[in-house]
Amino acid sequence: MNTSTLSTLIRALLRWWWLIVVAVALGVGVGFFVRTEQPDIYASKATVLIGQDVREGNFSGPNYSLVQAYSVLVRRATVLQPVIDDLALNLAPEALNEMMEVSINFQASLLEITVLDTLPERAALIANRIAQELVNQSRGTAVSEDQAFVAAQLADIQQQITQLQQRDRELQAEASTLTSAFELTQNLAEREQIRKAVQDLRKMYTDLSQTTGSTRGQVTLFELAVPSFWPVASNRTLDLVIAGAAGGALAIITIVFITFFDDRLQWSEAEGATVLGQPVLGPIGIVPASKLPLYMVTMPGSVEAEALRQLRSKIMIQTEGGHPRSVTITSYDSGDGKTLTTANLALAFAQSGLRTLVIDGDMRKGDLHELFRLPNVRGLSDLLAAKEPLEQALPRCLLDTGYEGLTLMTCGRDTADPAGLLSKPRFAALVHLLIQQFDILLMDSVPTIGGHDAVFLAEASDGVVIVVRAGRTTQSQLKRTLANLQSSPDINIMGVAFNRVRLQVTSKYSSGYYYRSPGRVSAERINRDLRSPRRGGLALRASVIKDRSGERLYSLAAAAARLGVRERTVKTWISSGYLPARRGLLRAWVRERDIDALLANLPVQEALAVEPGRADETLQPASVTPNGAHALPEQLREQRAALLDYVTRPPQGQDE
16 A cells, blocks of 8 residues: 555545444444344363272273264254253253263363353253263163264274274285386385384274273363353453444445545545646535525635635736636536535635626526626627627626625527527627727636536636535546547636535644634624713623713723734733723723824825836825816726736746
8 A cells, every 4th residue: 555545544534433333332322232132151061980890990091083973973962951851941952962062171071061051050950960971871781872973983983993904915015016216205104104004093992992891980070160150252341342343344445445446526625636647726615505606705714715815826827927817616416516606605705806798608507697687688698699799788787786896797698509609600709899898808608517518617717717516526527527528629727615514624724824813803893882882880792881970981892803913912901001992890901082082193194105217106195186176996907907918927037
């Protein structure tokens, strides 16, 4: 596993940590339920001594064959059926055999009979009764079946000895004909192995044949079984740990499968990240439904709005020689967030001071006008289908959105062939005309799955941004979108933007270091308290109150909001005497006149010095028109044009 694969797996495990926790908890829960439904199992063990006479102290050493033989005999019905009848067990010999475990200690010639049962007393009773029955049958003379088994074993051993001896004679006869030293060596080695095997078989035959002469003292009850009240299957903690580990392992396997076999696109914060060879422009956050659709207005200070501003900045630097004048926004399928992104991105451009036109290029199912609460009477389709010149028809198709610097062109009435309208030269002429009147055009396109409309829109623009939905859009879908757009050599793909990314859990976009922390008192609350200030008292929640003389007093938080500083800065100014304050019963207050005096005494530079003959006049203060009105809006427009010209101008000493 290489480093990139391992890092991908680690990121996936960190992203899906909750699934591992849920799987472990589910495994523990299921294991606990299953374990509580199963009865406890108890074990009791009785031990018998094979082939020794304990009373006479006759320990002649281990008898492997005899112990092995009785380990087989104890499981036969001839031993188990009397036990079942005597104890009135409602079992078949096969069932009792499954409840019994037989182990052999060859060194001490011991046979251990263990019985498992749900009752400890009954387990001990059955184990003792089986051991006793084995002892009783071994002492009787009517154990013909067992004697037959021993006789069969002896006959088998004798047959093996005969076969080995026959093979030895063949090897002896073969040795007289061999001439090769290697073959003679092999012959001698095989004859030596045969002789050793014959010796072992003869010893086994002697030991086993001794059991046929006398049955007295061959099986002796060595140790009785006693009830054990500690269940052998009662380690519930271990069971739960195993169940939880199994659940966690299943979750990890699922995560690995999702990571390496699921081709849905996932957002990554890696610098310089690309997807299918295209640069990743950035994320688009998940916005609460209450803040939709125009969240650049409803939540301008949020991380989602800041992420969209960063997307705007990356789009601005995509075109060499100046910022792009027209951009198409598209996606693979509906529901990826293309239209919502276009509307809010247009607001972001307008808020930066650029004259922005947003065009609803989706003449099939466009609804961009509904986001701005505007009707769709005349729009793009009507403009392209009209016979009159563009200059005459255009003004009737431009709608004021109510937001400064932002104009909307709706999709227009339904048309049977929207792709045909977009492919005509009239559309290219329209874009050229609009570029002369606006600083930037944003065109909301049809999803690429819906036809070739996006290709015609992208050809007429400086670049196209593809919106994908994180966790939904697949790599194969993005490949089809890229193939559709790359079918035209005139299309510039700026990059991919990931929609519906949880920005609050990312370190880059949720960091508060580069944001001014909002005060504890909002401007709306201060204005509300200014309109109806409370009089004296504790006023624990008020930001502005009136004292007995009618003078308005600000809380420290309200004073900080009024001065545009942090509350701790206000406290520092008060402690140093820079800002006077009055101590109340529970809170400190700042008089409004003291705040006004501080603001009035701020040092202000009234004019900027400009060197004579300097070509850059954008640094001069706002001029005044002959009628006395300030020309600030026009001057700001000139400043913006000069700044754009400056940042796009090649460095001195280089070719244009």
